Amino acid sequence: MAFKEKQCPYPTPEAHKKAIQRVKSKLRAHGVKLAHLVKGIIKHANNRTKAALKELNVSYASPQKFAHTPTETLRQHKESLKKRKDKESIALRRNMAQAFEGNDADVSDIGLAKRCVQRFKNKGPIYHRNKVFRVKVDVEACFDEHAVANPCKSFKKRQLTLSVKELHKEFLVQHPGQKVSLRTFHRLKPKDVASVRKLKFRQCMCEICVNPKLKLTRLSHYMKKKCDCVRELLGESVCAFDVTPKLECVDRKCGHCGVERVRERLGIELRESLNQNVSVKRWEHVKEGKSYRMDRVQKSGSVQDCLNELMQELGALYRHVFNAEWQRKQLQLLKADLPDGWAVTYLDFAVHFLCKFQDEVESAHWSYKQVTCFTSVLFYRCGHINRLPSLHMSSFTGVQMMAVRN
Numbered sequence: 001m002a003f004k005e006k007q008c009p010y011p012t013p014e015a016h017k018k019a020i021q022r023v024k025s026k027l028r029a030h031g032v033k034l035a036h037l038v039k040g041i042i043k044h045a046n047n048r049t050k051a052a053l054k055e056l057n058v059s060y061a062s063p064q065k066f067a068h069t070p071t072e073t074l075r076q077h078k079e080s081l082k083k084r085k086d087k088e089s090i091a092l093r094r095n096m097a098q099a100f101e102g103n104d105a106d107v108s109d110i111g112l113a114k115r116c117v118q119r120f121k122n123k124g125p126i127y128h129r130n131k132v133f134r135v136k137v138d139v140e141a142c143f144d145e146h147a148v149a150n151p152c153k154s155f156k157k158r159q160l161t162l163s164v165k166e167l168h169k170e171f172l173v174q175h176p177g178q179k180v181s182l183r184t185f186h187r188l189k190p191k192d193v194a195s196v197r198k199l200k201f202r203q204c205m206c207e208i209c210v211n212p213k214l215k216l217t218r219l220s221h222y223m224k225k226k227c228d229c230v231r232e233l234l235g236e237s238v239c240a241f242d243v244t245p246k247l248e249c250v251d252r253k254c255g256h257c258g259v260e261r262v263r264e265r266l267g268i269e270l271r272e273s274l275n276q277n278v279s280v281k282r283w284e285h286v287k288e289g290k291s292y293r294m295d296r297v298q299k300s301g302s303v304q305d306c307l308n309e310l311m312q313e314l315g316a317l318y319r320h321v322f323n324a325e326w327q328r329k330q331l332q333l334l335k336a337d338l339p340d341g342w343a344v345t346y347l348d349f350a351v352h353f354l355c356k357f358q359d360e361v362e363s364a365h366w367s368y369k370q371v372t373c374f375t376s377v378l379f380y381r382c383g384h385i386n387r388l389p390s391l392h393m394s395s396f397t398g399v400q401m402m403a404v405r406n
Contacts, residue, residue, distance in 0.1 A: 113202055139188040141219060142171045145332070147193045155302045157194040162367050164195055166231050207294075208320050215310045218280045219266070222273040222303060233262045233316050252315055259311045266307060274304040338381050346377040
């Protein structure tokens, strides 16, 4: 009778208890899970159920959102960065520690350790979004400057003319105030630019540039500290400069620089191997009958002889590289701001095109006709489109048929 006075729909306490056990067995939850389930049931109950719960003094109230104090906000922000190991999070913790330097009370309030403040005491904020953005822009501009279109149609990316390692060293010379590691430099490479290693065949290369590279690569096997970058040696053979080197240094007429610097450095690395025999490959003209053809031959000699030949080639190589870089940069500057009425043109003979047939006889292989292609690409400023001048490109190909003589 006392149980009915509480307005319970169950006739007896035992019936009420059994009903609770049946619900618990269906829920199959305990502890925190059961508490959240009950909380959710009460929260999403209908109006009739909520009214009955209110009579039993059971209700759900949403938690109040209190405004956090600045100290609590900093503490939460510090806790969110605690387990993150990326550069941005580390730099933010460093900047936070430097901001509270000398104030032990605030440091303890936000949860920063004193040893963390002492460790970053004399270090400046090294990471900033604007700084990283500037570095990324400079690195991408460096890659764009040394990337050219690949003639292979199936290869849709632009091709680098230098290796990433050589390009990184050149970037550090041009931007001495920016400290960018080789790994970061490679990571910031644009996605539409492919490295030198991606090419199956690297053809149409310069003989004057390739031969010193082959010698230096072979000599690097005898060095403790390997050096296989020809441009690095060329940079050491001239005086320091800001934009362009002096013409005296380029022509090897300066008394303060020259290849002797490089000889002295490599001589120290190779002093224990100067008398050993070494085989080096080089490109040169080989006589074949009454004519000459370019072929890669292998020559043997001592390490000392190979070093002397390398120094001799490096003496004339800097002028060659300087002229190529100067022409490339001047052409880019001219195309970037081409005056009205001016035109820039590229003229060159292309590879002979072989005229083949779909269903041809076997003997036709020895008497193909060839097409001599003379290509010309013209850049010019064409009017104004949407009030902005645009640079247009037109091409012309001259074709001449010729038969191949056996």
